[in-house]
Amino acid sequence: MLLYSFAHLRVTEAPVANNPFYRHIFPYIKPYLHVVRIMTHVLWDVAAILQSLFYFTDSSKQPCSRNKMEDPWQKAYDFAVAVAKKAGEEIRKAGESEIRVMTKSSTVDLVTKTDEKVEKIIIGSLKQEFGEGTHCFIGEESVANGEPCILTDEPTWIIDPVDGTTNFVHGFPFVAVCIAFAINKQLEFGVVYSCLEDKMYKARKGKGAFCNNEPIQVSDVKDIHKSIIISEHGIDRSPEKVTKILSTMQRILCIPVHGLRGSGTAATNMCLVATGAVEAFFEIGIHCWDIAAGAVIVQEAGGILLDVDGGPFDLMSGRMVSANNDVIAKRIIKEIEIFPSARDDAPIEEK
Numbered sequence: 001m002l003l004y005s006f007a008h009l010r011v012t013e014a015p016v017a018n019n020p021f022y023r024h025i026f027p028y029i030k031p032y033l034h035v036v037r038i039m040t041h042v043l044w045d046v047a048a049i050l051q052s053l054f055y056f057t058d059s060s061k062q063p064c065s066r067n068k069m070e071d072p073w074q075k076a077y078d079f080a081v082a083v084a085k086k087a088g089e090e091i092r093k094a095g096e097s098e099i100r101v102m103t104k105s106s107t108v109d110l111v112t113k114t115d116e117k118v119e120k121i122i123i124g125s126l127k128q129e130f131g132e133g134t135h136c137f138i139g140e141e142s143v144a145n146g147e148p149c150i151l152t153d154e155p156t157w158i159i160d161p162v163d164g165t166t167n168f169v170h171g172f173p174f175v176a177v178c179i180a181f182a183i184n185k186q187l188e189f190g191v192v193y194s195c196l197e198d199k200m201y202k203a204r205k206g207k208g209a210f211c212n213n214e215p216i217q218v219s220d221v222k223d224i225h226k227s228i229i230i231s232e233h234g235i236d237r238s239p240e241k242v243t244k245i246l247s248t249m250q251r252i253l254c255i256p257v258h259g260l261r262g263s264g265t266a267a268t269n270m271c272l273v274a275t276g277a278v279e280a281f282f283e284i285g286i287h288c289w290d291i292a293a294g295a296v297i298v299q300e301a302g303g304i305l306l307d308v309d310g311g312p313f314d315l316m317s318g319r320m321v322s323a324n325n326d327v328i329a330k331r332i333i334k335e336i337e338i339f340p341s342a343r344d345d346a347p348i349e350e351k
């Protein structure tokens with residue numbers, strides 16, 4: 001302020017001719033006043049530049065920080081919805097012609113050209129939008145082709161292009177495109193497009209869950225006897241595992257619950273928990289791409305996620321209970337017969 005006022009002092013002729021200051025001293029300093037004036041202007045400008053620099057780099061201040069803090073991933077979220085829609089259209093179109101089926105880890109682990117093509121479309125679109133090398137990707141088919149499956153702190157897209165490939169091959173009407181996004185290993189948003197039903201589920205951390213833009217909410221049932229529970233049979237048909245899976249199902253049925261169901265896709269199952277159509281879905285032997293998007297949707301719809309032993313949910317562990325509340329989750333967990341399953345981030349030789 002002081003600098004500013006001084007800089008704007010007008011250097012004028014002495015207004016009072018008989019003032020001793022103006023008569024004896026002013027004539028000597030007058031030539032230098034112009035220099036002082038220019039210097040103060042320069043100093044003022046430098047001060048202003050420095051002040052704005054500190055102001056704009058302080059993260060608690062506006063407006064530069066406003067852009068950064070505002071909603072950094074909203075654009076990515078909206079883009080993921082658009083890409084999921086495009087992918088779903090591709091799957092619907094592919095379902096109209098003959099589907100060539102191949103197998104992966106076993107004769108019941110199916111894959112089609114559509115799985116691969118749709119994953120390429122999704123990852124290609126994301127790279128084009130956000131730039132090559134800026135984000136990481138964990139995609140079901142890329143991992144099947146040898147890409148690493150490690151979740152780091154980097155911005156990471158977790159993709160299942162066709163969740164429910166067996167359904168797709170058979171024309172069973174639950175097939176979902178799953179796109180999730182994590183940063184610092186925390187899921188930020190998830191999109192599940194159940195493309196044969198044309199239902200777009202989406203959720204962003206702290207911003208609610210939606211189906212076709214309508215808010216969704218888990219059920220408020222706490223009485224296990226009034227619940228419907230979902231589980232799946234998985235693709236591991238070793239008799240020991242199948243025995244444990246069926247034994248768990250029997251125990252849950254005999255609680256008794258209203259019913260046991262399974263849509264054939266983990267993503268759709270989780271969305272059914274999120275809408276309140278069922279109370280819980282659990283499975284051992286799933287993958288991060290099956291459940292990452294659904295995990296955000298369930299939580300944002302008011303539900304919870306746990307490990308099958310009641311511990312904290314771990315996206316890469318290959319096991320999960322998703323439920324409307326912890327009463328239902330813990331009651332289910334009592335009945336689950338746990339069997340070993342490989343982590344997604346385990347070294348290849350351990351899988």
Ligand SMILES: O=P(O)(O)OC[C@@]1(O)O[C@H](CO)[C@@H](O)[C@@H]1O
Nearest residue numbers: 163164165232234264265266290
């Ligand atoms: O079709 P994909 O993506 O290979 O996997 C289908 C999938 O439904 O298989 C499991 C069934 O046990 C599910 O949990 C998983 O989502």
Ligand SMILES: [Mg+2]
Nearest residue numbers: 140160162163
């Ligand atoms: Mg899949």
